Amino acid sequence: MNNTKLKSTISGIMLCLITALLAIYLSDLVGMGLLGFDKSPLSPIIFAILLGLIINNMTVKLIKLEPGFKFCIKYVLKLGIIFLGIRLSLLDFVQYGSNSLIVIIPCILSSIIIITLLKDKFDVSENLSLLIAVGTSICGATAIVALAPSINAKKTEITYAIANITVFGLLAMFFYPFIANNVFSNDLSIGLFLGSSIHETAQVAGSGLIYAEQYSRQDVVGIAMLTKLVRNTLMVIVIPYLAHRSLSNNNTKPNVSTIFPYFIIGFIVFGLVRTFGDYYFLNQNDSVINNWNLIIHYIKQSAEFLLIIAMAAIGYNTNLKYFKKLGIKPFYLGFIAASMVGLISISIIGLLIV
Numbered sequence: 001m002n003n004t005k006l007k008s009t010i011s012g013i014m015l016c017l018i019t020a021l022l023a024i025y026l027s028d029l030v031g032m033g034l035l036g037f038d039k040s041p042l043s044p045i046i047f048a049i050l051l052g053l054i055i056n057n058m059t060v061k062l063i064k065l066e067p068g069f070k071f072c073i074k075y076v077l078k079l080g081i082i083f084l085g086i087r088l089s090l091l092d093f094v095q096y097g098s099n100s101l102i103v104i105i106p107c108i109l110s111s112i113i114i115i116t117l118l119k120d121k122f123d124v125s126e127n128l129s130l131l132i133a134v135g136t137s138i139c140g141a142t143a144i145v146a147l148a149p150s151i152n153a154k155k156t157e158i159t160y161a162i163a164n165i166t167v168f169g170l171l172a173m174f175f176y177p178f179i180a181n182n183v184f185s186n187d188l189s190i191g192l193f194l195g196s197s198i199h200e201t202a203q204v205a206g207s208g209l210i211y212a213e214q215y216s217r218q219d220v221v222g223i224a225m226l227t228k229l230v231r232n233t234l235m236v237i238v239i240p241y242l243a244h245r246s247l248s249n250n251n252t253k254p255n256v257s258t259i260f261p262y263f264i265i266g267f268i269v270f271g272l273v274r275t276f277g278d279y280y281f282l283n284q285n286d287s288v289i290n291n292w293n294l295i296i297h298y299i300k301q302s303a304e305f306l307l308i309i310a311m312a313a314i315g316y317n318t319n320l321k322y323f324k325k326l327g328i329k330p331f332y333l334g335f336i337a338a339s340m341v342g343l344i345s346i347s348i349i350g351l352l353i354v
Contacts, residue, residue, distance in 0.1 A: 005067055012068015012316075013076075016052075019312035020305065023047035027213075043213035045206045046174070048308050052315020062316060072313035077202050078263040080306030081229075084205070085270030086299045087222035089278065093271055099188065100227040103196045103348050107341045108231075108238060111137040115337050122329045127153045130242050131161035132330065136337045139232045140165040140200035143239065150243035160327075164334035166318060169199035172338065177211035189349050191223025196231065197345040199338070202314055204228040205307050218300075229264045270299070 023044040031040020056062050088096070112133045119129035130151055134143040144161045147153070176198060180190040190211065198204045205228075208221035274296065281292045 008064055009067040009071050012065035012313075013071060013309075014068070015062075015065060016069065016072045016076075016309045016312040016316065019051050019055075019316075020044070020048055020308040023051060023308055023312065026051075039216070040213070043206075043210040044308050045209050045213075045311050048312040049170070049206070049315040052312045053318055053320065054315075056316045056318065057320050066317065069313040069317045072310050073202065073317060076306050076313070077205070077310035078266075080303045080310060081201065081205060081225060082263055082266035082270060083299050083303035083306065084222060084225050085267035086274050086296055086303070087218070088226060088271045088274065090272060090275040092222065093226065093268065096188065096191070096223050096226050097230055099353060100192060100195065100230045102352055103192050103345055104227065104231045104234065106348055107196050107345050108137040108234065110344050111337050111341050112238075112242075114340050115333060118333055118336060122333045124330050124333050125157065127151050128157040128160055128330060129333070131157060132164050132334050132337065134235075134239060134242055135161050135165040136168075136199060136334065136341060138235050138238055139228070140169060140203070142201070142232075143235055146235065147239050147242060150239070160330050164331060165199040167331065168334055168338040169203040170318075172198045172342070173203040173207040173210070176342070177207055177214060180211065181215060183346055184349065187217055187219045188223060189353055190217075191220045192227050192349055192353060193342075193345050194220070194224040195227025197338075197342040198228075201225075201228055201232060202307075202310060206311050209304060209307060225267070229267055233264060 024047075026047045027040045027042050027044040031042045115129050115133040115136070119126070124132070131144045131147060131153055134147050135141065137143075141162045144158060144165070148158050176194055180193050184190045184193065191208070194207050194211065195204055198207055204224050205221070208224035211220050211224075212218045277292055277296075281289050284292075
């Protein structure tokens with residue numbers, strides 16, 4: 001990394017860090033200072049993304065800081081997600097993981113089928129429809145970028161697909177926590193819904209934290225993230241399948257080792273640390289137990305702060321002006337697919353989980 005890029009990366013990270021601190025301050029100022037609550041019901045996540053969006057779309061100078069924004073999205077976000085594993089025990093992994101598959105698999109299949117059936121109606125190419133399908137059903141931009149080389153996707157098709165999941169994923173991130181609270185009554189159902197219906201891993205993390213801040217139910221974050229990470233692992237099945245059925249003549253096959261989301265392992269490790277730590281310290285004296293609980297608390301707080309930094313980076317990395325240049329028809333298809341996944345998730349959870 002040359003000095004110029006290193007300077008840009010550090011400057012971008014520092015801007016996201018400052019924005020995260022400002023977002024926390026604004027959350028407390030508005031929620032506690034202006035609205036009078038004991039704890040702000042407005043998540044710093046919301047302020048971090050909005051600050052990034054507003055500042056980035058008011059100036060073009062921030063393009064120089066993109067390496068820092070991308071670093072936060074790629075590494076800081078994943079570290080925050082890994083730390084979120086401390087919220088869950090081994091028993092939670094087994095219980096929530098098995099329930100999540102019941103919801104995730106129909107959601108994935110339905111989004112692929114819907115997009116396949118409607119692509120001609122909206123005059124969307126085969127490659128673009130596959131990219132929208134994998135982005136909607138699995139994990140957003142990561143899955144899109146992983147599939148693209150295998151089907152010879154054009155750069156414009158990749159851009160359209162990523163724009164789709166960015167727009168509808170961000171909308172879902174803001175609105176689904178409130179929809180979930182009105183539709184479901186327990187943490188398991190809410191976490192499953194958020195984790196199975198929102199596109200990006202970052203968006204699920206943000207949505208879970210918004211819900212936890214708004215309704216003071218912290219378990220939802222862990223359940224939502226576990227559901228999303230189970231969904232992410234299915235990339236190793238879905239992406240080769242979609243690549244195989246593509247009409248492209250390209251013979252390139254996706255490499256499973258390059259698309260597997262390895263940060264899931266870190267998430268599980270922290271869950272195991274929580275499990276064995278709770279078991280080991282169960283019969284210790286109060287001082288030891290208090291110290292263990294304090295460690296858990298600090299790891300949780302660190303996870304949330306890292307995710308706020310990453311959300312600021314997402315805001316700074318989203319250029320609303322660019323969306324104006326894109327055609328509208330692929331967005332119709334993306335909207336229908338995203339809406340159907342949400343409705344199917346609600347239906348399955350209502351019928352089989354609640």
